[in-house]
Amino acid sequence: AFNASDELFVVLWEDGEIWDPDLFLLGITDYSTGRTRVSVGSTPDGTVHVKKWFIGYHHRCPMQLRALPFDTQTCNLTAQTRWGNRIVSLVPWEDHSKNVGYFGLTKADIHNHEWEFGNWISEKTQIQDVYDILTYDAVLVSFTIHRKHYWYTVNLIIPAFLLWWISYLSMWLSPEATPARAAILLMPILILINLSSRAFNKLPIISSPTWLTDFVLALTVLCCAHL
DSSP: OBOTTSOBOOEEEOTTSSOOOOEEEESEEEEOSSOOEEEEEEOTTSOEEEEEEOOSEEEOOOOOOTTTTSOEEEEEEEEEESSOTTTOOOOOOSOGGGEEBTEEOOOOOOOOSSEEEEEEEEEEEEEEOTTSSOEEEEEEEEEEEEEOOHHHIIIIIHHHHHHHHHHHHGGGSOTTOHHHHHHHHHHHHHHHHHHHHHHHTTSOOOSSOOHHHHHHHHHHHHHHHTO
């Protein structure tokens, strides 16, 4: 490529014509079909730029669901060199204004209907091999995902609270109105059980308490106490 004065500005190399650090991702469950594309270029000052595109993979992100459905999860993505840090050492980009943490990051606009992505950060870390002989430089990219709780709020939390309020109003009915009191007490309990079953069918089986399960359980107990 040439600049405006027709001077050589950058040289582009074909994949395989130049050695590159060969980073690979850790914690990947599987790749889709396809290969990793590599773009390599060098400028007159001797700087070599390498860009890689990883095609289709699934990454594990451990989740803490105690605050469900108002939970925020932190995901870490690690890329490690295949060579010890005596051969390959990772350094930050020269233009520090583009750094997000230690390294520069170019982030795509990632979004969906269930999660909000944010708080991107990068840092340099080191990984020891199993024999404690070699140390490898690695890039750790961290970001958070925050659950959009609109569905849970509209379809479960607000209706559950209203059902408890209806059950509470039974305390103001005349004791002589036995059929009405029985109906207004039992119906909220049955509907609460149905609501909780509907919501929890969309979730994996969790053997630890969450905000949502505690909320529904507390309202169900209060409705039963009105009996």
